[in-house]
Amino acid sequence: MQMKFMERTLIGDLSSKKGEEVQIKGWISVSRDQSKMVFCDVRDRSGKVQGVVFGKPEVLEIAKTLKSEYVVSMTGMVNTRPEKAIKEGVVNGDIELEITGITILNAAETPPFDIMENSYGKDEEVRLKHRSLDLRTERMQRNMKIRSQFVKKCRDFLMNRDFTEIETPLLTESTPEGSRDFVVPSRHNPGKFYALPQSPQQYKQLLMNAGFERYVQIARAIRDEDLRADRGYEHTQIDVEMSFVERDEVMAIIEEMIISTVEEMGYEVKQKPFPKVTYAESMKKYGADKFDMRTQEDKENGILAYAWVIDFPFFEKTDKGDWTFTHNPFSMPKAEFIDDVLKGENIENILTTQYDLVCNGFEAGGGSIRAHKPEIIRAVYKVMGNTDEEIEDKVGHMLEAFKYGTPPHGGIALGVERNVMNLTGEESLREVQAFPMTRKGQTSVMNAPKALAPEQLVELGLSIKKLDNDKD
Numbered sequence: 001m002q003m004k005f006m007e008r009t010l011i012g013d014l015s016s017k018k019g020e021e022v023q024i025k026g027w028i029s030v031s032r033d034q035s036k037m038v039f040c041d042v043r044d045r046s047g048k049v050q051g052v053v054f055g056k057p058e059v060l061e062i063a064k065t066l067k068s069e070y071v072v073s074m075t076g077m078v079n080t081r082p083e084k085a086i087k088e089g090v091v092n093g094d095i096e097l098e099i100t101g102i103t104i105l106n107a108a109e110t111p112p113f114d115i116m117e118n119s120y121g122k123d124e125e126v127r128l129k130h131r132s133l134d135l136r137t138e139r140m141q142r143n144m145k146i147r148s149q150f151v152k153k154c155r156d157f158l159m160n161r162d163f164t165e166i167e168t169p170l171l172t173e174s175t176p177e178g179s180r181d182f183v184v185p186s187r188h189n190p191g192k193f194y195a196l197p198q199s200p201q202q203y204k205q206l207l208m209n210a211g212f213e214r215y216v217q218i219a220r221a222i223r224d225e226d227l228r229a230d231r232g233y234e235h236t237q238i239d240v241e242m243s244f245v246e247r248d249e250v251m252a253i254i255e256e257m258i259i260s261t262v263e264e265m266g267y268e269v270k271q272k273p274f275p276k277v278t279y280a281e282s283m284k285k286y287g288a289d290k291f292d293m294r295t296q297e298d299k300e301n302g303i304l305a306y307a308w309v310i311d312f313p314f315f316e317k318t319d320k321g322d323w324t325f326t327h328n329p330f331s332m333p334k335a336e337f338i339d340d341v342l343k344g345e346n347i348e349n350i351l352t353t354q355y356d357l358v359c360n361g362f363e364a365g366g367g368s369i370r371a372h373k374p375e376i377i378r379a380v381y382k383v384m385g386n387t388d389e390e391i392e393d394k395v396g397h398m399l400e401a402f403k404y405g406t407p408p409h410g411g412i413a414l415g416v417e418r419n420v421m422n423l424t425g426e427e428s429l430r431e432v433q434a435f436p437m438t439r440k441g442q443t444s445v446m447n448a449p450k451a452l453a454p455e456q457l458v459e460l461g462l463s464i465k466k467l468d469n470d471k472d
Ligand code: ASP
Pocket: 177, 198, 199, 200, 201, 221, 237, 240, 328, 366, 367, 368, 411, 412, 413
């Protein structure tokens, strides 16, 4: 049957089209064959509607073949439901679509799990293998949309305040953030490797040297870490850097951004302005540098409890007994400790300008004012046991750039996943990423990591040593 051309109406808009004939396109969620009538729930990105077919034998015949996840185009009349059948508070609860035409755009096999069940308690490997189906669930659609809104609102807030969005390279040299690097071999430079960025830290500081003054990037950070519920190999940061600012100015603008973003999204913030807690107080009171200030009632009401943690120690001892940085080697020590850093004295008591944003028990972000003078960066690396040659090799490019009039600057990175976990109430980072890795570090859907073909290895100048734990 040829259907006359009609513009598509989104299912979420059907309520405003009562008494009209419309065309919808989407997926069958469920369909119930009651012999003379077929009821089916149809959904698209905007919502769901109940449709009913009766009285039209040729349409009824097609309707009887419909199964879950079939893709259809339908025409129908938007009818107001009788008073008794109205479902209050449900999208399209006041209407029903009397279906007058059906075109099947694509059939579907029975999916490996029920899309309507929102995948709670389902085998995660199966979910990740068929991730595009898992993403069809209401839960995952909602999570992805909340994530998108959160990022958009933060970005808009900053763009309205004269920030420039600038992309930095993915193939780069290691930036220390306290994790191992993922490395990428180079065909043109056999035996040499790029590192994927653990953060854009050095580039964003160089952008301050370049005079942009206000930088933002929705940046991917890639770290070879032990995987945990709130930690993956890849995460996204709202990465910010500002020139001519003091610590409290960075904290203030970020606090304003977070409050306006989450309040616009309909959330309630427990305490404004965010309380500021020193690292020492936090350790004493909570035994950790992140904490959850919510009461049970706050938790039930989805309230967000933010706080700042400040005055962290700059250095800590490694297992081998050497000094290393606690957060960021490029941070500025607090003013009263700059002399100690320059002299390499009183190391265990030196505090940094680092600030962490904590929310509902998670570290939601962190940043610092940076050392904009080469001698301070050099002194920090000296404290960490580097020789002059090692310093040159590791941060020579920063020391060189910073000779030519680097403004005082500071910044922060907010973890998108951890923030969105708080907004959605999800307990795993994998629930707020579209295509996360499995717990064992396998990509969802695609098959990585995997072995390279022998020709690729030759081209890259690599040979693979047989590892002890190799099978056969
Ligand atoms: N680069 C830091 C991080 O990724 C954030 C910052 O200090 O701006 O955690």
